[in-house]
Amino acid sequence: xxxxxxxxxxxxxxxxxxxxxxxxxxxxxxxxxxxxxxxxxxxxxxxxxxxxxxxxxxxxxxxxxxxxxxxxxxxxxxxxxxxxxxxxxxxxxxxxxxxxxxxxxxxxxxxxxxxxxxxxxxxxxxxxxxxxxxxxxxxxxxxxxxxxxxxxxxxxxxxxxxxxxxxxxxxxxxxxxxxxxxxxxxxxxxxxxxxxxxxxxxxxxxxxxxxxxxxxxxxxxxxxxxxxxxxxxxxxxxxxxxxxxxxxxxxxxxxxxxxxxxxxxxxxxxxxxxxxxxxxxxxxxxxxxxxxxxxxxxxxxxxxxxxxxxxxxxxxxxxxxxxxxxxxxxxxxxxxxxxxxxxxxxxxxxxxxxxxxxxxxxxxxxxxxxxxxxxxxxxxxxxxxxxxxxxxxxxxxxxxxxxxxxxxxxxxxxxxxxxxxxxxxxxxxxxxxxxxxxxxxxxxxxxxxxxxxxxxxxxxxxxxxxxxxxxxxxxxxxxxxxx
Amino acid sequence: xxxxxxxxxxxxxxxxxxxxxxxxxxxxxxxxxxxxxxxxxxxxxxxxxxxxxxxxxxxxxxxxxxxxxxxxxxxxxxxxxxxxxxxxxxxxxxxxxxxxxxxxxxxxxxxxxxxxxxxxxxxxxxxxxxxxxxxxxxxxxxxxxxxxxxxxxxxxxxxxxxxxxxxxxxxxxxxxxxxxxxxxxxxxxxxxxxxxxxxxxxxxxxxxxxxxxxxxxxxxxxxxxxxxxxxxxxxxxxxxxxxxxxxxxxxxxxxxxxxxxxxxxxxxxxxxxxxxxxxxxxxxxxxxxxxxxxxxxxxxxxxxxxxxxxxxxxxxxxxxxxxxxxxx
Numbered sequence: 005x006x007x008x009x010x011x012x013x014x015x016x017x018x019x020x021x022x023x024x025x026x027x028x029x030x031x032x033x034x035x036x037x038x039x040x041x042x043x044x045x046x047x048x049x050x051x052x053x054x055x056x057x058x059x060x061x062x063x064x065x066x067x068x069x070x071x072x073x074x075x076x077x078x079x080x081x082x083x084x085x086x087x088x089x090x091x092x093x094x095x096x097x098x099x100x101x102x103x104x105x106x107x108x109x110x111x112x113x114x115x116x117x118x119x120x121x122x123x124x125x126x127x128x129x130x131x132x133x134x135x136x137x138x139x140x141x142x143x144x145x146x147x148x149x150x151x152x153x154x155x156x157x158x159x160x161x162x163x164x165x166x167x168x169x170x171x172x173x174x175x176x177x178x179x180x181x182x183x184x185x186x187x188x189x190x191x192x193x194x195x196x197x198x199x200x201x202x203x204x205x206x207x208x209x210x211x212x213x214x215x216x217x218x219x220x221x222x223x224x225x226x227x228x229x230x231x232x233x234x235x236x237x238x239x240x241x242x243x244x245x246x247x248x249x250x251x252x253x254x255x256x257x258x259x260x261x262x263x264x265x266x267x268x269x270x271x272x273x274x275x276x277x278x279x280x281x282x283x284x285x286x287x288x289x290x291x292x293x294x295x296x297x298x299x300x301x302x303x304x305x306x307x308x309x310x311x312x313x314x315x316x317x318x319x320x321x322x323x324x325x326x327x328x329x330x331x332x333x334x335x336x337x338x339x340x341x342x343x344x345x346x347x348x349x350x351x352x353x354x355x356x357x358x359x360x361x362x363x364x365x366x367x368x369x370x371x372x373x374x375x376x377x378x379x380x381x382x383x384x385x386x387x388x389x390x391x392x393x394x395x396x397x398x399x400x401x402x403x404x405x406x407x408x409x410x411x412x413x414x415x416x417x418x419x420x421x422x423x424x425x426x427x428x429x430x431x432x433x434x435x436x437x438x439x440x441x442x443x444x445x446x447x448x449x450x451x452x453x454x455x456x457x458x459x460x461x462x463x464x465x466x467x468x469x470x471x472x473x474x475x476x477x478x479x480x481x482x483x484x485x486x487x
Numbered sequence: 488x489x490x491x492x493x494x495x496x497x498x499x500x501x502x503x504x505x506x507x508x509x510x511x512x513x514x515x516x517x518x519x520x521x522x523x524x525x526x527x528x529x530x531x532x533x534x535x536x537x538x539x540x541x542x543x544x545x546x547x548x549x550x551x552x553x554x555x556x557x558x559x560x561x562x563x564x565x566x567x568x569x570x571x572x573x574x575x576x577x578x579x580x581x582x583x584x585x586x587x588x589x590x591x592x593x594x595x596x597x598x599x600x601x602x603x604x605x606x607x608x609x610x611x612x613x614x615x616x617x618x619x620x621x622x623x624x625x626x627x628x629x630x631x632x633x634x635x636x637x638x639x640x641x642x643x644x645x646x647x648x649x650x651x652x653x654x655x656x657x658x659x660x661x662x663x664x665x666x667x668x669x670x671x672x673x674x675x676x677x678x679x680x681x682x683x684x685x686x687x688x689x690x691x692x693x694x695x696x697x698x699x700x701x702x703x704x705x706x707x708x709x710x711x712x713x714x715x716x717x718x719x720x721x722x723x724x725x726x727x728x729x730x731x732x733x734x735x736x737x738x739x740x741x742x743x744x745x746x747x748x749x750x751x752x753x754x755x756x757x758x759x760x761x762x763x764x765x766x767x768x769x770x771x772x773x774x775x776x777x778x779x780x781x782x783x784x785x786x787x788x789x790x791x792x793x794x795x796x797x798x799x800x801x802x803x804x805x806x807x808x809x810x811x812x813x814x815x
Contacts, residue, residue, distance in 0.1 A: 094575050162594075169597075172596070
């Protein structure tokens with residue numbers, strides 16, 4: 005869906021780690037997380053709808069009991085699969101019995117919950133007939149034993165063994181004890197043979213239920229994973245997304261990974277961002293340190309989350325489904341592939357463009373393309389790329405510094421940066437404060453984005469920031485001379 | 488002779504050995520035979536036990552024979568070697584090279600092979616599971632050189648097995664056993680009431696200094712004068728103490744405390760030198776050593792005289808001494 009190397013950077017790994025499943029089955033779905041393709045829209049909507057219902061059910065007693073029960077489950081799929089071809093041993097049969105008993109508790113709880121929520125695609129039923137095979141006396145206690153009642157021969161062997169054992173216990177003569185032990189061994193062998201036959205029979209009888217057990221395990225996994233996603237959505241206040249055909253609207257979106265980093269570094273808060281994108285190319289311009297990259301990451305994160313069936317991190321969200329999501333950035337240099345940062349980003353751009361041409365509908369986020377090359381050529385490359393992409397089947401956003409790119413794009417966004425800031429006041433605050441310059445500028449920086457109506461006015465924040473960062477005044481004079 | 492009265496007061500008893508084939512299984516069988524089926528016994532082991540032939544040394548070994556109603560905790564792959572009639576009570580999630588540890592009730596008497604977990608934390612948990620399943624008394628069989636399971640967190644009482652297999656020389660066996668006994672019987676520290684997470688702690692006349700980083704004991708004592716007591720976290724080894732003993736630092740009257748006796752991995756020679764220098768070894772948690780079981784049988788040949796071993800060992804240690812083969 006997106007190049008693996010960006011998973012950490014955009015904050016998707018963080019989000020994935022925040023999903024806390026209860027059972028080993030749910031944990032596996034999380035580990036092997038799948039992204040829904042555009043043609044699986046129906047399945048995705050079903051999943052999102054389930055999560056939406058589960059979000060509202062968090063306080064129901066049966067919801068809590070189910071999560072508690074899920075924690076006690078163990079992964080027994082290997083034993084279930086083995087029923088078909090092998091004879092299970094006592095411990096495996098014990099585990100299957102325990103699972104069927106657990107199902108006896110979970111199934112009615114799920115029924116009560118589902119009567120209220122009407123979840124789709126999840127069926128959890130008792131498999132009493134299978135349980136009766138392993139617990140014919142219907143004692144329903146968790147211990148498992150091959151019952152003597154199942155075979156006369158077995159109960160005979162055990163009785164004989166017991167009688168000899170009684171003699172062994174009271175025997176003081178070593179020789180006689182030895183012969184008693186030998187006699188016992190005969191009945192041990194008979195017991196063992198009978199038990200083996202019994203286990204084989206039990207497995208044959210269980211065989212018709214193996215498929216039902218596996219599909220129940222599948223439903224449990226799905227329920228567990230959806231419950232974990234619902235808990236995450238409640239924790240972060242994420243809304244049910246609206247799946248569109250082409251439009252992308254994120255209102256007050258945020259990136260939980262970045263928000264966590266800001267919180268733990270300086271105690272500050274993430275400034276929510278709103279953006280609307282449509283087919284074609286948009287550009288995002290604005291001050292250094294203004295958070296352009298974060299805007300791209302957060303869009304990518306939310307698009308990826310939705311396709312994984314995770315609620316978006318925003319106040320509201322409209323999102324189409326993409327065949328692919330491309331990030332193009334020179335910051336993650338493929339130095340280990342022997343590419344320079346420029347080489348790497350051009351390669352990524354080529355791959356993205358050929359990917360978009362080859363497949364259906366994509367999202368492309370390009371961060372400061374050609375930043376490392378000379379500005380004249382860099383600007384030309386970006387202008388060319390923007391103009392070319394305008395007509396492609398994708399939604400794209402180019403973050404760039406270069407002047408004059410905007411006219412080639414369908415629309416332009418700008419990060420607010422310092423444009424609303426009283427520069428004189430800020431400079432005074434820096435001079436009078438003992439905090440670091442960077443942290444004061446960060447505080448003053450406005451991280452919102454806005455749609456630019458008139459793209460001819462280009463703010464020159466870089467110069468102001470150099471000044472605020474205390475660049476040598478003589479050097480400043482030289483810089484200004486060239487402006 | 489080992490009697491029921493020796494082990495009656497304790498809920499969890501561990502058996503540890505001076506070496507392989509020291510007679511631990513014989514002692515375990517003896518302990519198992521002391522109770523009738525009215526007492527539910529729990530049995531587990533650290534590492535694997537109960538095999539008929541020692542897989543390391545290829546010598547014949549006694550098997551573990553349990554009575555009906557005993558609860559055993561053993562690895563899944565060893566269950567097929569147990570000839571008891573089995574009722575599976577629980578699986579524990581503790582993994583061993585022989586599979587997951589399962590808890591099984593013996594519905595009949597029979598031979599079992601026991602393979603338990605090898606981490607102290609897991610043994611503590613397993614002890615609790617066995618009790619929850621109904622065991623009134625838990626016996627923990629140790630493996631070679633695993634003195635750590637005698638740690639008081641795991642068991643309430645410990646029996647040390649000393650067998651002729653340790654050394655064909657009776658003097659070596661007795662001297663080394665006496666040394667281990669002395670360590671196992673170390674007194675509780677008066678100064679240190681609790682442990683420290685850090686590497687080391689020093690008591691000087693008026694202060695307690697905590698040393699965070701791994702630093703040689705010698706260097707620390709050179710820098711700090713008037714040290715009355717030192718606490719060391721983790722193992723205390725010969726290599727740590729030898730430079731100290733040769734340094735010329737005044738050690739007379741100084742206390743050296745470890746978490747428990749299983750942490751003192753020192754030779755009898757080093758222990759002697761410590762004693763001569765007037766240094767006193769202590770522990771935070773004492774081990775309740777209730778006896779030494781001697782085994783005159785040597786699995787590799789050259790068995791010792793049972794009566795001589797019994798009497799000489801009784802003189803050398805300060806706890807009751809039993810002959811594991813007596814009466815069998």
